[in-house]
Amino acid sequence: MKIADIEIKGALLAPMAGYTDAGFRAVCSLCGAGAVFTEMVSAKGLIYDSEKTKDLLYTTPAEKVSCAQIFGADPYFIRAACEHKIMDKFALIDINMGCPVPKIVKNKEGSALMLDPALAERVVKEAVKSKRVITVKCRTGFYDSLSCADFVKRMQDAGASAVTVHGRTREQFYAGRADMEPIKKAVESVDIPVIANGDIKDKESAEKALKETGAAGVAIGRGALGNPFVFAQFCRGNASMTAAQVLDLHIKILSEIYPEKKVVNDMKKHIAFYVKGRKGGKEIKLAAFKAQSLKELEEIIRYI
Ligand SMILES: Cc1cc2nc3c(=O)[nH]c(=O)nc-3n(C[C@H](O)[C@H](O)[C@H](O)COP(=O)(O)O)c2cc1C
Structure with missing residues (x-):
């Protein structure tokens, strides 16, 4: 197009x-x-x-x-x-x-x-x-x-x-x-x-x-x-990226713009979508919503 x-x-x-x-x-x-x-x-x-x-x-x-x-x-x-x-x-x-x-x-x-x-x-x-x-x-x-x-x-x-x-x-x-x-x-x-x-x-x-x-x-x-x-x-993209890799990159970019607290909060709603309907997804989502720092969130992402 x-x-x-x-x-x-x-x-x-x-x-x-x-x-x-x-x-x-x-x-x-x-x-x-x-x-x-x-x-x-x-x-x-x-x-x-x-x-x-x-x-x-x-x-x-x-x-x-x-x-x-x-x-x-x-x-x-x-x-x-x-x-x-x-x-x-x-x-x-x-x-x-x-x-x-x-x-x-x-x-x-x-x-x-x-x-x-x-x-x-x-x-x-x-x-x-x-x-x-x-x-x-x-x-x-x-x-x-x-x-x-x-x-x-x-x-x-x-x-x-x-x-x-x-x-x-x-x-x-x-x-x-x-x-x-x-x-x-x-x-x-x-x-x-x-x-x-x-x-x-x-x-x-x-x-x-x-x-x-x-x-x-x-x-x-x-x-x-x-x-x-x-x-x-639809198009030859990098289909081999894992959810953890895209989330890491997402966090890295948001961290260029916003303070840690906002990045953590913004990422929670994205993470909820990544784990929706997955086995163990609810636990990961709950853990993510409790996270207070990027370090904690990055730990959780390893399980996605
Ligand atoms: C949370 C959310 C935020 C949206 N914000 C915008 C927006 O800022 N501008 C816009 O044109 N449409 C916005 N939309 C509409 C979407 O661009 C799209 O038209 C709509 O969700 C239907 O497409 P979908 O079924 O693929 O989601 C929003 C939709 C959702 C769910």
Whole structure:
């Protein structure tokens, strides 16, 4: 798949707040992800020089096709964020039009932009003026999926180079099965690449989604948590890395950004995914949640 002139091979790592940190993006890249997205960062936060926002945009050379995701609904701040120097290191900037969380929606941001396509268009048109490659990630709709294809077409016409569509409406949040039908209609309505997303967790579900939608590629979210190795099914990644090795690297990278206490806390939720459903997993998870230091956590990782 090509987005503007960026070649992307393999499946993409979807943006996930609290999870797609620089460490996880690096390990997913090493395992074969074709592109990796930061979690959504506030356009205003960046312009107001928030250190937290900048930390979320930390990258390492291990990251392959690094993509930043921003959120906001004010065209001025969106453009300013896209023009920010920190964005030089990203291959593209994705605009979040899918977040369902009430505090975001209340500000007309995230999925609320699907209720106001004229504003969404202005946001994209301003972003494009930054001369960066701009993409959009949306849902199939807010209340229903009737205008999905029309919305995606409007994003294309406003200048987006690709659109990722999560096959659920905002009303659905994360419940129910992702619906591929509106994504198919979106694919048919545009010339730019459409990336299918929702419930894709392995090669089989990816092939099914590609067949059903005709999409140019797939993005994997929850299916990659605790399982960055999933990307090796799509592209020649380093499939021989063990969970302990990827966790070590993940910790090493987070330690470049954050103090030990935060690294320990952030790693606990990742570790929980690595051991989910495994024999003895519950004990490992409990031990990890009790850990107070990286030394303790590193000991525990040896058992994963
Ligand atoms: C914990 C969590 C955080 C998420 N954060 C973001 C985000 O920051 N930006 C975004 O566009 N989507 C976000 N999403 C949505 C995912 O990118 C994806 O669209 C959704 O989970 C469906 O794909 P999946 O079934 O492969 O997980 C998040 C999802 C989860 C579960």
